[in-house]
Amino acid sequence: MLEVQRLSVNYGPFRALHDVDLTVQEGEIVVLLGANGAGKSTLFRTLSGLQRPSAGTATWRGVPLTGGRPEFNVARGVALCPEGRLLFPDLSVEKNLRLGAFVHRRDAAGTERELGRVYDLFPDLVGKRHAPAGSLSGGQQQMVAIARSLMARPQLLLLDEPSLGLAPLVVEQVFAAISRVNASGVSVLLAEQNAFAALGIAHRGYVLEGGRVSLQGSQEALLGDDRVRSAYLGV
Amino acid sequence: MTILFQQLSNALALGGVYALVALGLTLVYGVMRVPNFAHGGLYMLGAYFTYAVLNGLGVPYVVALLIAAVAVALLAALLERLVFYPLRNAPHVHAMIAAIGVLFFFEAVVQRIWGADFKQIAEPIPGILNVGGVVITWQRLLVILASVLAMLGLNFFLKRTLTGATIEAMSQSREGARLVGIDVNRVGMLTFAISGALAAVAAALIAPIVSVAPSMGEVMNLKVFAIIILGGMGSVPGAIVGAFLLAFAEVFGGFYINLDFADVIGFAALVLVLAIRPQGLFRRGT
Ligand SMILES: Nc1ncnc2c1ncn2[C@@H]1O[C@H](COP(=O)(O)OP(=O)(O)OP(=O)(O)O)[C@@H](O)[C@H]1O
Ligand SMILES: [Mg+2]
Numbered sequence: 001m002l003e004v005q006r007l008s009v010n011y012g013p014f015r016a017l018h019d020v021d022l023t024v025q026e027g028e029i030v031v032l033l034g035a036n037g038a039g040k041s042t043l044f045r046t047l048s049g050l051q052r053p054s055a056g057t058a059t060w061r062g063v064p065l066t067g068g069r070p071e072f073n074v075a076r077g078v079a080l081c082p083e084g085r086l087l088f089p090d091l092s093v094e095k096n097l098r099l100g101a102f103v104h105r106r107d108a109a110g111t112e113r114e115l116g117r118v119y120d121l122f123p124d125l126v127g128k129r130h131a132p133a134g135s136l137s138g139g140q141q142q143m144v145a146i147a148r149s150l151m152a153r154p155q156l157l158l159l160d161e162p163s164l165g166l167a168p169l170v171v172e173q174v175f176a177a178i179s180r181v182n183a184s185g186v187s188v189l190l191a192e193q194n195a196f197a198a199l200g201i202a203h204r205g206y207v208l209e210g211g212r213v214s215l216q217g218s219q220e221a222l223l224g225d226d227r228v229r230s231a232y233l234g235v
Numbered sequence: 236m237t238i239l240f241q242q243l244s245n246a247l248a249l250g251g252v253y254a255l256v257a258l259g260l261t262l263v264y265g266v267m268r269v270p271n272f273a274h275g276g277l278y279m280l281g282a283y284f285t286y287a288v289l290n291g292l293g294v295p296y297v298v299a300l301l302i303a304a305v306a307v308a309l310l311a312a313l314l315e316r317l318v319f320y321p322l323r324n325a326p327h328v329h330a331m332i333a334a335i336g337v338l339f340f341f342e343a344v345v346q347r348i349w350g351a352d353f354k355q356i357a358e359p360i361p362g363i364l365n366v367g368g369v370v371i372t373w374q375r376l377l378v379i380l381a382s383v384l385a386m387l388g389l390n391f392f393l394k395r396t397l398t399g400a401t402i403e404a405m406s407q408s409r410e411g412a413r414l415v416g417i418d419v420n421r422v423g424m425l426t427f428a429i430s431g432a433l434a435a436v437a438a439a440l441i442a443p444i445v446s447v448a449p450s451m452g453e454v455m456n457l458k459v460f461a462i463i464i465l466g467g468m469g470s471v472p473g474a475i476v477g478a479f480l481l482a483f484a485e486v487f488g489g490f491y492i493n494l495d496f497a498d499v500i501g502f503a504a505l506v507l508v509l510a511i512r513p514q515g516l517f518r519r520g521t
Contacts, residue, residue, distance in 0.1 A: 050410060070413040079414070086411035088404045098397070099404050103416040105397055152415065 001025055002047075002078075002156055002189065007056035009042050016042040017211045019056065024156065029178070029188040031198040033222075033232050034208035040191040041083045043208070044160045047189075048080035049073040060156055075103045079154035083161055085145040089134025093125055093144055096133045100151030111151070118147040121177050139170035146174065150181065157181065159190045163197060175201055195232035199223050207232075240369050242490050248375040248444070250482030251382025255437035256455055257462040257474040258389060259430025265406030265469035266419075266426045267319060269327050272334040274434060275456030276341035277314075281307045281435025282447045283345050286354050296359035300439040304432040311431025312424045319427075320420065338456070342449045353446035378440045385436055386475065389429075393471070402426055406469055461505045467518030476516060480504060 002024040009017040017039045024030045034040045045051040047058055049070035058065045060078050067073075070080075088096050097118060101111040119126050122143040128136055133144050142162055149157060159178065163171040171194070179201045182188050192198035199205060205222045207215035215227065222228050260274045284303035288294060294302070318337060322330040360373035393399040405412040405422050413419055438451075445451070462481050466473020481501045489497030508516060 048414060050413065071416040071418050074414065074416040082410070082414060086408045086414065088407040088411060090407055091400070091403060095400060099400060099412075099415050099417075101415075102397070102401070148415065 002058070002060050002187065004043075004047070004058045005056055007043070007046065007058055008054050009039075009046050009051060010054040015054075015211060017046070017053075020208075020211075020213055022206055022213065022216075024187050024189050026187055027182070027185065028204065029182050029190060029202045031195070031202035031205040032189060032191045032208060033193070033195050033198070033205060033228065034191070035193065035231070038208040039211040040208055041160055042211075044080055044082070044158050044189075044191060047073075047078065047158055048082070050080075071103070074152050074154070077153075077155035078158065079149040079152040079156070080158040081145050081149040081160065081162060083164070085141055087133040087141060087144055087148070090132050092130050093133050093136070094129040096144055096148050097151050100148035101153075103152055110153070114151050114153060118150050121150070121180060122147055139166045139174075142166060142170075142174060143177075146177065150186075154186060156187045156189065159188065161191050161193065163192065163194055171197055193232070195222075195228065237368065237370060240371075242486050244371045244375045244379070246479075246483045246486035248378040248382075248441075249486060250479035251379050251386075252437045252441045253458060253462060253478035253482055254475045255382050255385055255433045255440075257459040257466070257478045258386070258471065259433040260459050261463045261466070261469055261471060261474040262402065262406075262426050263430045264463065266402060266409075266423055267315075267330075268409075269319065269330045270334075270460070270468075271314075271319075271427075271430070272331055272456065273314060273318075273337040273341070274430065274459065275452035275454070276338040277307050277311055277431045277452075278434040278438045278455045279345065279449065279452030280310065280341055281431075281438035282356075282442045282451060283349060283354075284435065285439040285442055286349075286356055286447055289356060296439075300436060303439050304435040307435035308428040308432040311427040311434075314431075315424045315427040319423070338452060342452065346449045349449075351449060353448050355446060356442040358443040372444075374443050378444070381440055382437070385433065389433070398425070402429075458501065461502060463515075465505050465508050465515060467515030470515065470517035473515055473517030 004020055004022040007017055007020045008015060020043060032040055042051065046053050047065055049065060049068055049072060052068040053066050060076060063076050065073050065078060088099065097115060098111065101114060104110055124140055125143055125147065128140060133141060136144065146159065146162060162174050166174065175197050178188060178190065190198055190202065199219055199222055202219050204218050205216065206213050207228065215225065256278050260271060263271050281303050284306050285299045288299040288302045289296065314337060318333045319330055322333060358374045360377065363370050363372050364376060393403055401412065401417045401422050405417060405419055409419060458481060462477035463474050465480065466477030484500045484504050485497045488500030
C-alpha cells in the first residue's frame with residue numbers, strides 16, 4: 001500500500017502541497033484530479049524521490065520514499081512516468097526502454113521478457129524501435145514514456161497526465177493500456193485534468209485544489225459529484 | 236605533392252589530438268552542464284606524467300602513456316568529487332571559477348616540481364616512413380592511428396555498453412536518468428575519469444612532437460573550448476568534426492597564408508560558424 005501522510009512540499013517560501021493524506025491500496029487505480037498548478041506534479045515528483053518534502057511521510061509497503069534518491073525508489077518498485085516524459089530523445093526507442101530496466105541490469109532474461117510485454121502492450125512501437133525517441137509523434141512518445149517506466153517492473157506506477165496533448169483516439173489507447181497494466185497486478189496512481197477517461201478506469205479518486213485534498217471518494221461518488229462534474233467533466 | 240601530404244598528415248595528427256581532448260570536455264559538459272576549465276590542466280598533467288614515468292621508471296613509451304592515462308583519470312574523478320560535486324547546487328559560475336583555480340593550481344605545482352622550462356620526450360620510433368615517395372614521421376602515424384583507435388573505443392563504449400548509455404542518457408535528460416535508477420553521481424565521476432584519460436592519452440601522443448611546458452594546458456583549453464562551441468556543446472560528433480576543422484584551418488592556413496596567422500584562422504572560422512549557427516554545428520536549436 002502507498003501511504004501518504006500529512007505531506008507538505010515547499011519551493012522556497014512557496015508551499016505547493018499542504019498536509020496531503022492519500023492512499024493507494026494494492027491493485028487499485030487511483031486518480032488524482034486537479035487543475036493547472038494544483039500540485040499534482042509536485043506530489044508525483046516527491047513520491048519518485050526527485051523532490052524532498054518539507055514535512056510528512058510517504059511510504060510504499062512500509063518503505064519510506066522521501067529520501068530524495070529516485071534510484072532507490074525505482075529499485076523499491078515505485079516508477080514514475082513524468083510530466084514532459086523526460087525521454088532520452090537522441091537514443092533509439094529500444095535503448096530508452098532498455099535503460100528503463102536499468103535497475104534490473106543483472107537480469108538480462110527478465111528484461112527481454114519485459115521488452116516483449118511492453119511491445120505487446122504498445123504494438124505501434126515495434127516498427128519504431130530503432131528510431132530516435134525524439135522523432136516520434138507525441139502519442140508515440142507518451143507510449144515510450146509509459147513503456148520505459150514499465151521496464152522497471154514497478155509494483156506501483158505513477159502516471160503524471162499521460163493523456164496531455166494527445167488525440168482522443170490515442171488517449172483511448174493509452175488508457176486501455178493502463179487498465180491492462182493494472183489488471184496484471186500493478187497498482188496505479190494517475191494524475192489527470194481530463195477526468196472523464198481517468199474516472200472511467202479508476203477505482204477511487206482525489207481532487208487536489210491549491211495543494212490540498214479538497215475531495216475524495218469512489219469512482220461513482222466522484223462521477224456523481226456536482227463540483228467534479230462542473231470543474232472537470234464540463235457537464 | 237609531398238608537401239601537401241605532409242601538411243595533411245600534420246593536420247590529421249593535430250586533429251586527432253584535438254579530438255581526444257575535446258571529446259572529454261564535451262562529455263563532461265553533457266553530463267554536468269558546467270564547462271570544466273581545468274580540462275587543459277588535465278591534458279598538461281598527462282604530458283608531465285608521461286615524461287616523469289618515462290624518465291623515472293624507464294618503462295616503454297606505451298606503458299608510460301597508459302600509466303599517465305590511469306593517473307589522470309583518477310585525478311579527474313577526484314576533481315569531480317572535491318570541486319564539482321560540492322558545488323552542484325551552487326550557481327554554475329562558482330564551479331567555473333573553482334575550475335580555473337584548479338587549472339592554475341596544477342600549473343603552479345608542475346612548475347614547482349619540474350620547472351618552467353620546456354621538456355622533451357623522445358620519439359618512441361624515431362625517423363620517417365617512406366612509401367613510394369610519400370613521407371610521414373612514425374610519430375605522426377602513431378598519433379593518427381592511436382587517436383582513431385581511442386575514438387573507436389569510445390564510440391563502442393558509448394553506443395554498445397549499458398554503462399556508456401548511462402552517460403548519453405544523463406546528458407540528454409538528467410531527471411529522466413535519475414528516474415530509471417541511474418546514479419548520476421557515479422556517472423559524473425566516471426565521465427570525468429574518461430575525460431582525464433583521453434586528455435592524458437592525447438598529451439602523451441603529441442608530447443614527442445611538441446615540447447612539454449606548464450602553459451600547454453591553457454593553450455589547449457582555448458582550442459578545445461573553441462572546438463566544442465563550434466561543434467555544439469555536449470555533442471560528440473560535433474567535437475570530432477570541430478577538432479579536425481580547427482586542425483585543418485590551422486595547418487593549411489598557416490602554410491598557405493602565414494604561420495603567425497594559424498591561430499587566428501581557427502578563431503575566424505569559429506566566429507563565422509557561430510554567426511550562422513549560434514548553437515554550433517551539431518546541436519539542435521532550442
Ligand atoms: N520548481 C518550482 N519552483 C517554484 N514553484 C514551483 C515549481 N514547480 C511548481 N511550482 C509551483 O507549485 C504549484 C504546483 O505546481 P505543480 O506543477 O505541482 O502543479 P500541477 O498540478 O502538476 O499542474 P499542471 O496541471 O499544470 O501540471 C504551482 O503553483 C507551481 O507554479
Ligand atoms: Mg503537472
